[in-house]
Each structure stands twice: as structure tokens, then as C-alpha cells.
Amino acid sequence: MNKFIINQVQTHSSNMPDAAGTDKFMVVVAVIAILFIGIVGYMVSLDLKLKKLEKK
Amino acid sequence: MIKWWKIAGIILVLYALIGGLLMPVPQLPILMQSIRNLYYHVPMWFGMLGLLIASAVYAVRTLMKKDLLEDVKSESFARVGMLYGCIGLVTGMIWAKNTWGDFWTNDPKLNSAAIGMLMYAAYFVLRSSIEDPEKKARISAVYNLFCLPVYIVLIYILPRLTASLHPGNGGNPGFNSYDLDSRLRMVFYPAVTGWLLMGFWIADLQIRVKKLILAKENED
Numbered sequence: 001m002n003k004f005i006i007n008q009v010q011t012h013s014s015n016m017p018d019a020a021g022t023d024k025f026m027v028v029v030a031v032i033a034i035l036f037i038g039i040v041g042y043m044v045s046l047d048l049k050l051k052k053l054e055k056k
Numbered sequence: 057m058i059k060w061w062k063i064a065g066i067i068l069v070l071y072a073l074i075g076g077l078l079m080p081v082p083q084l085p086i087l088m089q090s091i092r093n094l095y096y097h098v099p100m101w102f103g104m105l106g107l108l109i110a111s112a113v114y115a116v117r118t119l120m121k122k123d124l125l126e127d128v129k130s131e132s133f134a135r136v137g138m139l140y141g142c143i144g145l146v147t148g149m150i151w152a153k154n155t156w157g158d159f160w161t162n163d164p165k166l167n168s169a170a171i172g173m174l175m176y177a178a179y180f181v182l183r184s185s186i187e188d189p190e191k192k193a194r195i196s197a198v199y200n201l202f203c204l205p206v207y208i209v210l211i212y213i214l215p216r217l218t219a220s221l222h223p224g225n226g227g228n229p230g231f232n233s234y235d236l237d238s239r240l241r242m243v244f245y246p247a248v249t250g251w252l253l254m255g256f257w258i259a260d261l262q263i264r265v266k267k268l269i270l271a272k273e274n275e276d
Binding site: 028 | 058062066069070073077078257258261264265268
């Protein structure tokens with residue numbers, strides 16, 4: 001049963017197009033990078049605000 | 057000024073996010089391009105383990121010092137650990153769909169992870185059910201110290217004793233033995249370190265907010 005599933009998935013996987021390096025893929029990378037930078041920016045601003053409050 | 061380890065965390069995770077998608081990976085059967093999820097799924101579990109260990113350390117300190125601040129630290133690390141666990145589950149489910157054909161298989165590691173997560177969910181339920189802060193700190197610290205070893209047994213030991221689809225479990229070779237070649241290591245190790253540092257940063261922010269709230273309450 002497991003062998004059957006593995007064979008099915010292997011066939012399916014080998015037919016999948018390789019998206020890496022295409023324009024759409026680069027858009028995905030850019031969106032992820034922007035989202036991460038946004039989250040980090042929020043964390044840095046929160047960190048600095050907390051530092052100010054702690055000094056008070 | 058932001059501390060050096062926080063900046064290191066940002067750089068390492070950014071490198072892992074971008075490098076993980078763009079750097080070349082070995083073309084392994086079944087896994088194919090989905091091997092890139094190694095950089096996102098596995099560091100979540102490593103990070104979660106690190107955060108839960110930190111939570112248990114502060115649970116011990118809570119019992120030793122009887123200090124509420126140690127309890128706040130213990131809770132914050134557990135909270136971020138669970139956040140990592142949830143992200144680890146979601147990334148794992150997506151990976152499972154693409155390699156095993158289903159979001160959730162009857163795999164011992166998946167079921168153990170779910171049980172372990174529910175155990176920690178019970179930790180938060182327990183905390184919210186006790187009003188007296190000192191009693192809450194003591195009881196939840198004891199429960200936390202009970203949770204961690206059981207969680208480690210459930211996730212890292214039990215799946216190795218039975219048949220499992222997961223690499224490194226149930227007779228399957230782990231990524232270390234032949235799959236994790238140097239190209240994967242170049243991103244994988246920075247990803248693990250980076251996400252761990254980011255987790256400690258998130259917990260640190262939470263702790264500092266709660267510290268300020270506690271100080272304000274004491275003033276009032």
C-alpha cells in the first residue's frame with residue numbers, strides 16, 4: 001500500500017513544472033522578503049518604544 | 057540600540073528566507089523542489105524545542121525563587137514555542153500534501169505532535185483557570201516540567217520505535233545520513249539559528265511588556 005502511494009506521488013512530483021527562477025517565483029520571493037521586513041520593522045519599533053518606557 | 061543577537065537573527069532569517077527559495081537544492085525523488093521546506097518546517101520544530109526548554113528552565117527558577125517574574129518568562133517562552141509549533145504543523149501539512157499525498161496521514165510523529173501541542177494547550181487553560189498569581193505560578197511550573205519530558209518522548213523517541221513516514225524515524229534514514237548535503241546545510245543551519253534567535257526576541261518583547269504591566273500594577 002505504502003509502495004503504491006509512493007509510486008503515485010513520485011509520478012505526480014516528476015510531472016510538476018519547476019517554478020524556481022521564473023518571474024512569478026521572483027515575485028513570491030519579493031513578497032515574502034517585504035512581509036518579513038515589515039514584521040521586523042514592527043518588532044524593532046516595539047523594542048525601541050519599550051526601551052523608552054523602561055527608562056522612564 | 058538593538059542588541060547584536062537580534063540583528064543576527066534578522067540577517068540569518070532573511071538569508072534563509074531568500075536563500076531557501078533561490079539557492080540550488082539536490083533533486084531528490086518524491087521530494088523534488090519541496091525539499092526547500094526543510095528550511096522552514098524543521099527550524100520551527102528546533103526553535104520550538106529551544107523555546108520550550110527555556111520555558112522549563114524558568115519554571116524551575118519559579119519554583120526555586122518563588123518570583124512571579126520568572127513565571128512570566130516561563131509563560132512567554134511557552135507561548136512563542138507554541139506559535140512555532142503551530143507554524144511547524146502548518147508547514148508540515150503542506151509538505152505532507154505534496155510528498156505523501158495528504159495533509160494529515162496516520163503517522164506516529166504527526167499524531168504525537170498533535171498530542172504534545174494539546175498538552176501545552178492544557179498548560180494555558182490551567183493558567184487561566186487559577187486566579188491567585190502565586191498558586192498559578194507554582195502549579196503551572198510543575199505542569200510545565202511534567203510536559204517537556206513527555207513532549208520530547210512523544211516527538212523524538214516514540215516515532216523512532218514504530219513505522220513512520222518521517223525521515224529519521226521508524227527505520228527511515230534521516231536527512232543527516234545522505235540527503236542533507238552541503239548545499240542544504242548552507243541554508244539549514246543559519247535558518248535554525250536565526251529562527252531560534254527570532255523566537256527569543258519575540259519572547260523578550262512579551263516579557264518586557266508584561267514586566268511594565270506588573271510594575272504599573274505595583275505602583276497603583
